[in-house]
Amino acid sequence: MRAKLRETGLDGFIIPRADEHLGEYVPESAERLAFCTGFTGSAGLAIVLLDQAAVFSDGRYTLQLETETDAALWERLHITENPPETWLKAHAAGQKIGYDPWLLSADALDRFTGVKLMAVASNPVDEIWADRPAPPMAPAVPRVLALAGEDSAAKRTRIATILAEAGQDAAVLTDPASLAWLFNVRGTDVGFTPIALGFAILNADASATIFMAGAKLPPETRAHLGNEVSTAERAALPAALAALAGKTVRYDPASMPVWFKTTLEAAGAKISEGVDPVALPRACKNEAEQAGARAAHLRDGVAMTRFLCWLAEAAPGGGETEVSAGEKLLAFRAMGENFRGESFPAISGAGEHGAIIHYRVSEESNRAIKPDEVYLIDSGAQYLDGTTDITRTVWTGPGPAPAAVKEHVTRVLAGHIALATAVFPEGVAGPHLDAFARNALWQAGLDYDHGTGHGVGAYLSVHEGPAGISRAAKTVALKPGMILSNEPGYYLPGAYGIRLENLLLVQNAVFPASKRKFLCFETLTLAPFDRALIEPALLTPAALEWLNAYHKRVLAALGPLLEAPVLAWLQAATAPI
């Protein structure tokens, strides 16, 4: 790598964990950070200088970073406490530092100052990566209208109107999930998210061009795209951007590779900054997508209930482990119709492992699920008709749960219910509701160090923008049709972790006497909360009423779909408290 840098006259190079779409999951061909450093975490960045190097990640990966990387070669640093830009400025002031303009957003690049930044035409990591995997070539497949609920032409017309109203002639789209929604296609290029990697230019007349390897676009997909959508190889992108000379083009400096910005500017196009115009419409699920989500959650509820029933019998000393439990749940899910895989790597954490918020069990960390402890499982599935994400926290028994644990769980549950039952006027955004989910914990001097909720796609990414429920989330007003998670928690390091997660669907709340428009949440997820961990005296009468009504609904919905022993277990698990 250093020889390659010297060859090209560079004093250093920035290697982010990113592909050209700057998303959460990347194909193996883009795992440059892992290739260079050995670090396989999902977020990080390395900087290689001629005589020193550093690799950065966040608190989730502190241990993994130290285990996977060589201290003799790499300084290992916390990415927010010791930001790469500070390190670079201190160690390479004034030097020529290379970067791949496809792998950094304009905003990310702007944070690096005090050095001479040089975009490379060819990534030097790729040049030394002899056995680099080929980029994925899975086909993009059409999404039927019955599931999409709106055809691509109508969607493109809607987004084109947004562009026209903003005085923009075109928008570049770099998020494959935006392509997936806009053109009603899905793919299997990366894990967990059913997307086909590609780029697009959408014009203000609703026509569009998709830039994707021809091999990924079989005839039926081309036919599905229609006449107003042309396709081209990615190599055609520079010429297509050059053709936008004199045009006003929407571009998001926060989420899109800086390559687009520099190429558009060089071509003489006028950049109009704006977020991905697809993000907000995509987040507001239509009736068909809402119906799909409900159907998927019914199946997911059946799988979760079978799993929880199995766990109740197997867990207390049955020799099961974090890994085997996760596999069992996956097997139950795989029995469901339309199952396409997990929506993210499951978090299966027993006892103290539950307190590690982003715990991912490995062969080394795997341990038995023991009697009389807290077990947390956070998992989700991709079904053709919807994406799920659920967390349950259970007491393995057979003894009773300690009062302190029950108090913690019940405070988390009280927050979960407060958010689930929130009613709020139009204009309210996630940051304004986040405290509802924390209030019961705050009153006891407790809190959790993660957001309360993230957006969830319709057979798309389980982490979807633009809305979220946390103080750090953007103040994007919640709109009917948005799906968001409701997942307050509490973590006692070294002891146990608690998280109670359902997905919420934003709905109109009807007050006939009110002139204002109000919204509320419909809870999509269907699975019981563990009664063994609930202290009813700590819930208000209204909260207890919600819990009993929810359990009644779970039983009514899932009961007819369950075999007798599981049904019997669920009847007991959902009996009124």
Added chain:
Amino acid sequence: MRAKLRETGLDGFIIPRADEHLGEYVPESAERLAFCTGFTGSAGLAIVLLDQAAVFSDGRYTLQLETETDAALWERLHITENPPETWLKAHAAGQKIGYDPWLLSADALDRFTGVKLMAVASNPVDEIWADRPAPPMAPAVPRVLALAGEDSAAKRTRIATILAEAGQDAAVLTDPASLAWLFNVRGTDVGFTPIALGFAILNADASATIFMAGAKLPPETRAHLGNEVSTAERAALPAALAALAGKTVRYDPASMPVWFKTTLEAAGAKISEGVDPVALPRACKNEAEQAGARAAHLRDGVAMTRFLCWLAEAAPGGGETEVSAGEKLLAFRAMGENFRGESFPAISGAGEHGAIIHYRVSEESNRAIKPDEVYLIDSGAQYLDGTTDITRTVWTGPGPAPAAVKEHVTRVLAGHIALATAVFPEGVAGPHLDAFARNALWQAGLDYDHGTGHGVGAYLSVHEGPAGISRAAKTVALKPGMILSNEPGYYLPGAYGIRLENLLLVQNAVFPASKRKFLCFETLTLAPFDRALIEPALLTPAALEWLNAYHKRVLAALGPLLEAPVLAWLQAATAPI
């Protein structure tokens, strides 16, 4: 005016309702908008072109704007629905439009586009305003250390550290409340806020220069300021800014006149954008200021209780009016030690007038307070040791209040209590807590169209930044010592208005077992809520407990200070529910 414009070659001129400090209350000498248009509201702006003119204000003043201005001369417009910048662009595209750089912030000026903006050296309004009042010349008087709690040298050192850490050599200060706090002086230049108008430059070595007419700085004030604070006439400002050539100077484009920006830039100073560095430290009241606030609220509570007792007897058919009631309260306040005047014009609204959020009774609007209706009074006082702001809503009787009114009041009260009892970790800001105060209303499809809380100064402005409790407020983390109002409401147009307001003091919440730092509120205001308007069945047991405990505290604090008949009334008013 138009002759004057033609003389100077201008096609139009912008006249904001502002003085050179861009604050809420302005001296008579700066009431240029009123002089030109006749409109005396507290917020507005006019644009005079050679052949047409428009005057803008907000929803509070729609009626007043139409009454006070001449439709033949002025187009009267809503300032947010028909923004002046849109009107100007449409009516004067490309024309030369003059503005007074002392009366617009850089941000406000930036909003005007599509015309040729020309700063004037001398305001043409002043040139035609023959009987323009002289600027106020009241002396700036020292604030004793016992009330300020920290001497100016210590304050200046603290702020200078902020500048030094930001790499700034100096800061310009244009908010007289910042001067008042930083130099421990107060004045009487404008109504309601005890400030002396002036500017200052604070240097990173903690030395400073105050720019204020020499006549306003008597010898004892100069002595109080000390050797490290020099004073100069305002005419010396340009030279003082010129002396900052090559220096980095902190300037806030949102709150400071653009004149400072252009003058600093012309002088060769480097502008470093940043909010007024005094704002946040000023908002965090020290122990002495907190003690002063408590003492002031005790006196204010005595006055309010005497008033409420008087009202209970006088109101049901006693011939009292909105004006006479307001005067009565003022008289009760004036009996208190250290009283210096009202902190804002009182809102005294009976029945349907209470639904006008910013109602200000006039001779024309004044009406009798009738039996069996809702009466709202929102008022505050300036005491030498603290600033108060309180709203109470009462039922005039003698009959019982209708159930619907009681439900509305109780929902407002539930929100008030939810905020008063909030506990939250460090880092939480007003926008994250606002929903607590609205939740009980939202659950019934109701809301109010104003913020929940604003900052309040220590014998300073009753509307003080930087923190506030509303969705629109800045996300400035709440800090111990901040004083904020807690004033949810509900308004039924044409019928009645409800608002229940106490002031809150942010305090540390102590959880011995928690490693996190938590905050909570101490309620400063002491006066009973009207029991006749409370429906106990609509409050949770915890809320009812808070109410009874609060009333018990009000009685214990005020009882010893009240004469027998008022004490008897308060005993009944605060008896447990």
